[in-house]
Amino acid sequence: MCFGTSFAKQLFPLVGAEGTTTMRVGFSAVLLLAAWRPWRRRITARHAGALALYGVAVGVLNLLFYMALRTIPFGIAVAIEFAGPLTVATLSSRRPLDALWVGLALLGLSQLLPVGARSAPLDPVGLAYAAGAAVAWALYIVFGQRAGRVRGPDAVALGTAVAALVVAPFGIARAGAALLDPALLPLGLGVALLSSALPFSLEMYALRRLPRQTFGILLSVEPAVAALAGLVVLGEALTLAQWAGIAGVVLASVGSASTAGRQEA
Template sequence: MTTDFRPAGSPLLPVAALVAGMVSLQSGAALAKTLFPVVGASGVSALRVGFSALILLAVWRPWRRSLPMRDAGWILLYGVALGLMNLLFYRALLTIPLGPAVAIEFAGPLTVALSASRRLFDVAWIGLAVLGLGLLLPLGGAGALDPVGVAYALGAALAWALYILFGQRAGRAHGGQAVSLGMLTAALVIAPFGLAEAGTALFEPATLASGLVVAVMSSALPYSLEMVALRRLDRQVFGVMMSVEPAIASLAAMAILGERLGPVQWFAIACVIVASVGITARSRPRPAPGAP
């Protein structure tokens, strides 16, 4: 079964779409951080996921399809993992910069990818990823970060790994139905935390407008652009390109928030990126039943 499903044509459009999606996603995360003084990290997370859920429900209208009970259970777990991933990631941004937070969160998908690997050479990529993460952890080094923020980022990494595993199971349902109901579940998980932290400030018109912008930039637009890229790029190329996201996050945070990283932190992020590229480039896509 071939993994090359690109139609004839220039690769510039899908590559540009993927890069634009990553820039939009991380710029949205940086803008979200500017709302922390108004509604807190939990409040921003509730706004982003809540508006994203409304957008996806309007687009996919999942109620039009019946949902088997076994799929409903996996979608529930998928949505809970998605909600915790968003909530913990935004809590991490309270005390650590965006770029390192994204790099630490990458430990989740890297662990999932490595768990399926049986190649001895992949031990080198594990070592490189551990080196990068070790330089970011609060171990007293020059690039050490706030322990609480790192703990939240590691929690987000665990939630991301569970999101991948549960998402594979939830994907047995119709894709649009699974993602829209999963996002609705995530919104319901986060809502109590957002309301507890922000209270009525969450419903101020200016705050709602800002939350909608964050939701579009961080969810609706990048996911749509990624879909354009996925339809025209080899999956392996797509995965390799996505590995540079921690660097894009760092640049977005520097431009929007003025967050500047030290040489050790940039080196640590580079280690995570190279490990991710190495693991992705050597992976062998496994065909799933019904996959295109």
């Protein structure tokens, strides 16, 4: 997903954040529908409600996140966005040990934020978009788990199709016919494959097999991966504090995963 975002930012000057979101979610829907062929199973009213909520959450999450990336750095946007799954983890915890893992993850994430006297001021609108994405991600976890339970793995295909309908009006209004530019279509397809089709499919499997708070904390590895991707792809150097933050996130993830089984037993 982090490498897909690197591709996505190249589309911003051409079709805007809204157009990029539309290409990402639209291509993802086509890929996932072709892979899962969910029409082979009848969609009941119960399925439709769960899928609609999940799809709206996916669409809003993608749109708000890309809108945030217009004006604030990738790592900061991801770290703020992760307030959503961390909140889900906190509200779902049942033992004091769970609070320890959440606290450790929060401490680690705080070290990934470039704050300090030398840091440039952050755009408040971008921060607001990132905060909205955090709320959408929390809802994505809740609704995604429900959709996965009633529909199984093909819920991600149907949910992404709903998400495409949610974001398409924004992308068309922003970019219009540029969304169909043959020169941009391969890049949009790559963004969809790396950022949505593969990650969403894997996450749906995880949502069906993990407790909600474990899923939320395990996802906190993504800011660390984003920092590493920035180092490898963009040449962004990491400070000692940021390496410490990565270690904190990884330890929190391992701790949560290792204790979840005992908690459920």
